[in-house]
Amino acid sequence: MVDGENIFAQFKEHSVAEFFKKNQQMLGFSGKVRSLTTVVHEFVTNSIDACEEAGILPDIIVNLEELGEEHYRLTVQDNGPGIPKTHVGKALGQMLAGTKFHRYIQQRGQQGIGASGCCMFSYLTTGKPTKAASCYKGTKYELEVLIDFKSNKPLLNMLSESPTDQHGLTVTSEYKGVKHEQSNKGIFEYLRRTALANPHASITFMDPATGKISLPRSTETIPPKPFEIKPHPLGISPHDLLETSHHYSTEYRKLSSMLQNAFSRVSSGKVEELRRLVPDVDFDKNPAQLTWEDAEKVVKGFQQVKWIAPATDSLVPIGRAQIENSFRNIFSPELVIVTERSPKVYKGGIPFIVEAGIAYGGGIAAAGKQGEVMRFANKVPLLFDTSGCAITETVKNIDWNRYNLKNFDDEPIAVLVNLASVHIPYTGAGKQAVAAEEEVENEIRFAVMEAARGIQRYLSGKRKAHDIATRKKLVERYVEQLSSDLADLSGGKKEKIVKKLNEIIEDKYAKPGAEGDEDEVDDSTRDTKPETTDTGGDE
Numbered sequence: 001m002v003d004g005e006n007i008f009a010q011f012k013e014h015s016v017a018e019f020f021k022k023n024q025q026m027l028g029f030s031g032k033v034r035s036l037t038t039v040v041h042e043f044v045t046n047s048i049d050a051c052e053e054a055g056i057l058p059d060i061i062v063n064l065e066e067l068g069e070e071h072y073r074l075t076v077q078d079n080g081p082g083i084p085k086t087h088v089g090k091a092l093g094q095m096l097a098g099t100k101f102h103r104y105i106q107q108r109g110q111q112g113i114g115a116s117g118c119c120m121f122s123y124l125t126t127g128k129p130t131k132a133a134s135c136y137k138g139t140k141y142e143l144e145v146l147i148d149f150k151s152n153k154p155l156l157n158m159l160s161e162s163p164t165d166q167h168g169l170t171v172t173s174e175y176k177g178v179k180h181e182q183s184n185k186g187i188f189e190y191l192r193r194t195a196l197a198n199p200h201a202s203i204t205f206m207d208p209a210t211g212k213i214s215l216p217r218s219t220e221t222i223p224p225k226p227f228e229i230k231p232h233p234l235g236i237s238p239h240d241l242l243e244t245s246h247h248y249s250t251e252y253r254k255l256s257s258m259l260q261n262a263f264s265r266v267s268s269g270k271v272e273e274l275r276r277l278v279p280d281v282d283f284d285k286n287p288a289q290l291t292w293e294d295a296e297k298v299v300k301g302f303q304q305v306k307w308i309a310p311a312t313d314s315l316v317p318i319g320r321a322q323i324e325n326s327f328r329n330i331f332s333p334e335l336v337i338v339t340e341r342s343p344k345v346y347k348g349g350i351p352f353i354v355e356a357g358i359a360y361g362g363g364i365a366a367a368g369k370q371g372e373v374m375r376f377a378n379k380v381p382l383l384f385d386t387s388g389c390a391i392t393e394t395v396k397n398i399d400w401n402r403y404n405l406k407n408f409d410d411e412p413i414a415v416l417v418n419l420a421s422v423h424i425p426y427t428g429a430g431k432q433a434v435a436a437e438e439e440v441e442n443e444i445r446f447a448v449m450e451a452a453r454g455i456q457r458y459l460s461g462k463r464k465a466h467d468i469a470t471r472k473k474l475v476e477r478y479v480e481q482l483s484s485d486l487a488d489l490s491g492g493k494k495e496k497i498v499k500k501l502n503e504i505i506e507d508k509y510a511k512p513g514a515e516g517d518e519d520e521v522d523d524s525t526r527d528t529k530p531e532t533t534d535t536g537g538d539e
């Protein structure tokens with residue numbers, strides 16, 4: 001019995017691995033289909049990230065083997081740089097470990113719990129280790145990895161080491177209690193959307209149900225590499241500032257030079273401004289001597305300075321031409337409209353960009369799609385947690401009536417939204433939904449409304465053409481009778497009158513805009529110029 005007296009006898013520490021063992025659903029391991037798609041998602045995003053980092057055109061092979069009922073073996077192979085022997089254990093068998101968490105760069109992974117989460121899930125459902133073969137700088141290492149839950153440390157069994165001229169990582173793991181199905185939550189749909197947003201990737205899927213499926217690359221051009229930026233002062237908390245100051249205390253002797261080097265857009269001029277705004281902090285002291293109180297004051301000072309916005313050219317969207325291409329290839333729609341917004345900033349200092357595409361009619365209806373929202377974050381498809389996502393909510397809340405679309409859910413329409421950022425505000429560790437950040441929501445709304453205007457123009461043009469044709473037909477019906485009557489009355493030739501009347505009708509209904517004004521087009525989302533321009537001079 002635990003009573004109030006001895007409850008603290010139960011006081012224990014636990015590791016992050018133990019936490020996620022108990023809360024697997026937070027990593028996306030809930031539901032049989034979702035769990036398997038999550039595993040594929042984690043390994044494939046890692047492969048594309050690794051190739052992007054190394055400037056390699058990704059060749060990814062996803063091999064799923066059915067070993068028994070709800071029992072599968074998954075192998076994901078890439079041609080990336082591989083992982084060095086010193087790090088492969090931590091990369092796959094330690095949670096919150098990786099090369100991405102501390103960096104300010106547009107990447108698919110950001111937390112360091114993807115691969116290790118899968119390794120954990122595999123062990124917890126099958127009792128088996130995850131196998132990896134890493135070809136890195138001329139050597140191939142084969143090993144087995146497990147996580148020690150108590151310490152959140154990898155347990156390694158090195159199997160072999162041999163020379164190789166290949167590069168890349170191959171990870172093999174088994175899962176029980178999972179299901180492979182052809183649905184919009186399944187592996188194929190996930191890979192198809194991945195290919196849509198990453199046209200430079202070649203993806204092969206060995207499907208145990210249907211055989212080999214190839215999603216070849218549609219461009220040989222490697223997209224420009226997103227690059228790392230330094231944090232912007234407006235995104236900094238007192239603790240961030242304190243930590244950064246202490247971190248750089250040996251590198252920079254003065255707080256002023258630390259600020260200029262560790263953050264973006266801090267010039268010597270801005271430091272002078274800060275000195276005036278925060279007179280009781282000594283900007284010449286060693287960064288190690290910065291106190292919490294100092295940090296609070298400096299951060300307050302940050303809020304009063306007019307900063308140049310953070311560099312946004314570090315972001316790489318999918319691109320207008322590519323979205324159009326992909327939509328045409330996948331759906332053969334009647335119409336595609338794509339909008340790319342200019343980059344913006346949320347929470348004061350985090351750059352992001354939103355692009356949206358709408359495909360309408362044609363093959364969309366034929367494919368049975370209605371009111372579909374295809375969500376992407378840093379080019380990664382988001383298939384789950386639909387209703388809690390700012391992208392879905394924003395798209396559904398748009399007044400589609402304004403755009404000649406009666407009911408979004410019943411229209412033959414597919415809306416794609418990609419949010420690219422150095423830090424995506426996910427709602428949870430499973431990274432399937434975007435949080436309701438106001439600036440981000442606004443941009444999503446504007447991007448989709450802008451594209452919707454294109455659809456509106458097209459539909460109202462189509463409707464008008466149809467109306468005109470109907471009216472013309474109606475009038476043409478009277479030509480015969482009217483000409484006879486007129487001929488009788490005037491004694492003129494009926495043929496001549498028919499000809500003249502037809503000319504008048506042709507003339508009247510051929511002129512564009514002849515039948516009244518253009519429909520009013522919603523203009524409320526026009527992109528305004530950013531208030532600040534990027535000169536890049538302060539980086």
Ligand SMILES: Nc1ncnc2c1ncn2[C@@H]1O[C@H](COP(=O)(O)OP(=O)(O)O)[C@@H](O)[C@H]1O
Pocket residue numbers: 042046047050078080081082083091092097098099100101108109110111112113114115116117169
């Ligand atoms: N296919 C791969 N090729 C090269 N490095 C990889 C690969 N997969 C994982 N890694 C390395 O392992 C780390 C941990 O991966 P992961 O647990 O998925 O976390 P995250 O992707 O969020 O950083 C990555 O940061 C990366 O350094």
Ligand SMILES: [Mg+2]
Pocket residue numbers: 042045046108109110112113114115
């Ligand atoms: Mg990852």
